[in-house]
Amino acid sequence: MQKQLQSIIQGQATSDGAGVKIKRSLGQSQRVRFDPFLMLDEFGSASATDYIAGFPSHPHRGFETVTYMLEGHMLHEDHMGNKGHLKNGDVQWMTTARGIIHSEMPQQEEGVMRGFQLWLNLPAAEKMKPAAYKDIPSSEIPVANLSNGGCIKVIANTAIIDGKKVSGPIQGLTTDPIYWDVHLPLNAAFSHAIPTTHNTFIYVYEGEVAIGDAPLKEKASAEQRKLTAGNAGLLGAGDEINVVALAQDTRFILVAGIPLNEPIAQYGPFVMNTQEEIEQAIQDYRNGVLTD
Ligand code: MN
Numbered sequence: 626m627q628k629q630l631q632s633i634i635q636g637q638a639t640s641d642g643a644g645v646k647i648k649r650s651l652g653q654s655q656r657v658r659f660d661p662f663l664m665l666d667e668f669g670s671a672s673a674t675d676y677i678a679g680f681p682s683h684p685h686r687g688f689e690t691v692t693y694m695l696e697g698h699m700l701h702e703d704h705m706g707n708k709g710h711l712k713n714g715d716v717q718w719m720t721t722a723r724g725i726i727h728s729e730m731p732q733q734e735e736g737v738m739r740g741f742q743l744w745l746n747l748p749a750a751e752k753m754k755p756a757a758y759k760d761i762p763s764s765e766i767p768v769a770n771l772s773n774g775g776c777i778k779v780i781a782n783t784a785i786i787d788g789k790k791v792s793g794p795i796q797g798l799t800t801d802p803i804y805w806d807v808h809l810p811l812n813a814a815f816s817h818a819i820p821t822t823h824n825t826f827i828y829v830y831e832g833e834v835a836i837g838d839a840p841l842k843e844k845a846s847a848e849q850r851k852l853t854a855g856n857a858g859l860l861g862a863g864d865e866i867n868v869v870a871l872a873q874d875t876r877f878i879l880v881a882g883i884p885l886n887e888p889i890a891q892y893g894p895f896v897m898n899t900q901e902e903i904e905q906a907i908q909d910y911r912n913g914v915l916t917d
Contacts, residue, residue, distance in 0.1 A: 626863040628866050629839070629860065632858075634657055637649050641680070643679060648668075650857035662826070663889075665742075665744075669737070669830075679728070681730070685721035686725075686752070689744070689745040689746075690717075690719045690742060694712060704725065715762050720747070722755060722756045722757065746896060748885050761780075767792065769787075775807065776807075777815070779805055780793045780795060781803055784805060793805075801822075803881040809875045818864060826860060827858045827880075832872030833872050834852050834870055836867070836868055890902060
């Protein structure tokens with residue numbers, strides 16, 4: 626059964642860090658989440674004043690942050706002494722778990738900076754495990770060409786393209802995340818099986834798409850299927866996705882994961898299960914023991 630477009634979260638312009646301009650879809654309020662995903666930001670600007678102040682030192686606890694840099698250069702530094710340069714096409718997968726204190730600062734004074742930050746929740750049993758961090762250069766992320774002229778970049782999980790397995794560098798997490806970047810020419814389609822256990826969404830960042838299998842020639846159903854750039858489309862039940870590009874050079878990320886179905890307590894960069902755990906995180910940060 627094809628998954629259909631169930632609801633749309635319109636990206637909202639906002640700012641974070643020291644004033645970096647972003648477009649936030651998931652996570653724009655604490656009611657707008659899609660278990661196990663907490664937040665999705667698209668940062669993108671050709672104007673340095675929109676990003677130059679970056680994200681100075683700040684803490685996290687209880688989840689994972691995934692930064693996918695489409696274009697630009699950012700330097701990550703954390704309390705463990707890690708230093709990572711994030712450039713065009715690179716991914717940083719950070720398991721903040723019990724605590725991380727880091728900064729994310731632009732290393733460019735002009736030109737385009739563009740990318741995504743996704744927050745993926747951790748199950749209660751893993752929220753207090755030691756922090757971990759993985760820099761994945763673009764060269765280690767497989768890209769498969771599609772026979773229709775498009776391509777797919779597999780960051781997490783495994784795609785089957787023309788009968789061949791294309792496995793991304795991130796595998797085997799509890800929520801079994803899928804994170805694919807798909808590019809399609811006009812009218813090309815991308816179809817793939819998705820496990821029924823997963824919550825699935827699509828975020829279009831170039832062009833527009835039609836999702837599902839209602840006939841496109843009927844105007845009403847065509848409108849119901851349409852997702853335009855800057856918006857996240859949450860998909861309903863089913864075991865397969867079908868996405869058709871309605872514009873030339875359409876690009877979207879497809880993200881899916883097994884929901885945790887656990888209570889969430891959030892205070893800014895701390896995401897736990899109870900208010901007591903949030904108060905503990907705040908206290909630990911104040912006392913300088915967040916990461917101990
Ligand atoms: Mn951060």
